[in-house]
Amino acid sequence: MKTQGKVTGIVSNLVIVEVNGPVAQNEICYIDLAGTKLMAEVIKVIGKLAYVQVFESTRGLRVGTPVEFQGHMLEVTLGPGLLSKNYDGLQHDLSKMKGIFLQRGDYTDALDFDSEWDFTPLVEPGAHVIAADWLGEVPENWVKHKIMVPFTFDGKYTVKSIVPAGKYKLTDTIAVLVDSNGNEHKVTMVQKWPVKKAITAYKEKPRPFKIMETGVRVIDTLNPIAEGGTGFIPGPFGCGKTVLQHALSKQANADMIIMAACGERANEVVEIFTEFPHLDDPRTGRKLMERTTIICNTSNMPVAAREASVYTAMTIGEYYRSMGLKVLLLADSTSRWAQALREMSNRLEELPGPDAFPMDLPAIIANFYARAGFVYLNNGNTGSVTFIGTVSPAGGNLKEPVTESTKKAARCFYALSQQRADSKRYPAIDPMDSYSKYLEYPEIQEYLNKNISPDWVKMVMKAKNIIQRGREAYEQINILGDDGVPLDYHDRYWKAEIIDFVILQQDAFDKIDSNSPLERQRYMLEKVMSICDTNFHFDGFEQCSSYYKRIINVLKQMNYSNFKSEEFYNYEKELETILNERRVQ
């Protein structure tokens, strides 16, 4: 018997329900508003009163409206067909909804239950299996989608029977498993999992030791993110957070991309809907949309579902990780999620923490980031969820609670600087304030030196040092004036500018420059560093700046040309000629 209740109070989307039976924290219920079911989640219980947050507008709701509790937490449906889907924050398929406007209670299926899938078994009857072990696989776009022992299965099971290869519907029984007590369990291709719990059905989670290539120079070269790592991008509005996230989603070396558009602009999601089905994935030659799933809860969609959306996205990521895939999860923006928590905490009349955010905000954020990671599966394969979230700090102030809490949880920090954005130096990632903790991991250093070039990490550190010294020189020039400092300061400043213009800056809207593979990044960094190591002769600072501007111009043209094309080499020759003009032997 399901617990029933009646509405007794309404404050915006917080509804108080008097219940006639047991209810659990985070249990899902449906409010029956004249035939329209409104989904809600229990967030507090006092005696007979359950406080629920409604994932929809509560307009027209009256006291006395019946409520039915479901006996489970907010769950996602996991199975073949998740790829290329566009979901709302609660995993309802947006494409199946009727009409132009989102109607309340229009809850659509996450998967296509009529579809048939080409199943191939991977185990034999008699095999011993545990949760998340692969029973079989079906082709989904270009992924071999594994059908797994449901994550909820506890303990050891024996495969009693498994269907032969063939076409099956999602809900057909494909295997029968027997538990240690001899009970039989039927397994289909679909399983459910509560979004707020991490899926931990893997063998171990080591420290990340590989990097994830993104094609963005300022990330890969200067502050690389590890596969299975975590990073975040805080920045005031207008600094290019979203452009950067889109670049990552297009270029990152991942098997699957999940984008959680959490409380952001609808037009940005439309951009993905519009472009991704046409853009090629350079790795597979297929369309980008085929490796992308979008969880979309834009800023005008119900606030409570915003909080759910990031969890929905993470759970889907963990599901695909269990298949041995490299998943990249992008959430834009986690501040909106935190704000959703704040709105609810406020309605619950909890004592507020800093800036009226709930007191447990840091814990919630840390917990969420901890779900990312590189794992060894039980069968020895590896999989990963790499998570990059954006943060929209109020007033661009990085000392606000969401940024500070995230800084404690994430290992990479990509600070977008207003100053760089104002001078159109995109991507506006500040090279000095940003960091990647992974660059300090010996295992990552070893990986980089082995896979890129033997002295790579040393060279990167040197480049950072030149940027730092260039910045200091610039400050001196500003204080003392162009001719108040030794010529050497100008030289130092302009060498840093070369790194800035050629390595740090990247044109996200240029077909060629937008995506720079590691091999090309190595080539260009070596080129730039060899210039930085060269001494040039100048008669005055004006000569110095105009000379370096010429160098930068040619290097930029190289960035705009196809790598190692004739055009590229021509510019390189031109560069050599310019360098020889003033090189001191």
Added chain:
Amino acid sequence: MEIKAFQRIYTQLTGITKATVSLRAQGVANEELAMVHGRLAQVVKIMGDMVTLQVFSGTEGIPTNAEVVFFGEPPKLKVGDDLAGRFFDAYGRPMFGDSEVEGEPREIGGPSVNPLRRKQPSELIATGIAGIDLNNTLVTGQKIPFFADPDQPFNQVMAMVALRAQADKIILGGMGLSNDDFLFFKNVFENAGALDRIISFVNTTEQPPVERLLVPDMALTAAEYFAVEKKEKVLVLLTDMTLYADALSIVSNRMDQIPSKDSMPGSLYSDLAKIYEKAVQFPDGGSITIIAVTTLSGGDITHAIPDNTGYITEGQLFLRTDSDTGKVIVDPFRSLSRLKQLVIGKKTREDHPQVMNAAVRLYADAANAKTKLENGFDLTEYDERALKFAHDYSEKLLAIDVNIEVDTMLDTAWQLFAKYFSKTEVAIKNELVQKYWPN
């Protein structure tokens, strides 16, 4: 909204604050309208049989034995072609003793568009102002505010943009508009002979502040009617959103909510997003474009209102008086149109993106030179040229009184480049330089 027969009339208020009243009542629906002592009010909180109502025009003079009648429905606006050319108050009632609108009543503040049913905006809105068309191109379906100090001529610029923008309908949502500004808009629209495509919802400073909370929803409900049903290009002007947000904070304060940054309600972001996200491009041609005004205090964009706005809108436009030329310009550094990438170089000439960036970069060099000058340092020969360029750029392109086509703007920019700089200093892709550099 007349009172029907046999409606239950409550006569016992149990609480009155400056903006809300509460009473015991049964069967009341959330967000429904009511009449309290002859004033419109809306249900904002229900706790058992205790109902709290927000009284739009304030609670001054309301007695505890005031008559309260519930209407059983949320605020609505009658929509129809009849709306065009008329002026309404915040409740959607015709002003100047005009007759009632013929049309179908529709709930205001309705549901959001399914993001999958949107189309990516791709049509540029030309305004003739280079600070906008060249540097911060507007696109249909975009939402963008002017961030302006109260002394700047934002309403004038907005009226100018509205009239040049060739929209099928222009809907003005005036919140806390001074009567003088209201008459200014009225005059400008009348003189332009454009009155038949203009609809205005106005709350002036003479009217109670909480009333303005209805204005954007009224304006956007009308906009949705024309964009969805009539497939028209609708331009919505909202001025001033700061006063709207102030009204939000008054209500949340009266309801004892814990304020977040700058004493604004914690839900400010969602409240503003609900309005701005009504901007949309539909696949069948209809669109809603929102141009708003957010006034700043002392140019501070870190205040919660402009800050949240900036995260929601697709860019922002800053006005500034250029001390060099004495003209009002659209600030090229701080202004940004996020959707410009969808049209520049695609709907406009191929050299547009690079010319735009190069000009702004050179203008920035001039700004640096200026700082040097102010700090008493010698200028290089390059600095001198940059400063001269900046003067011409500001006068011939950025000034808002310039009204030219985009191609002319680009040609003008190339001429200025050639006049003051060498090709390497401009640093534009070679193939474009070869094609467009004036000889």
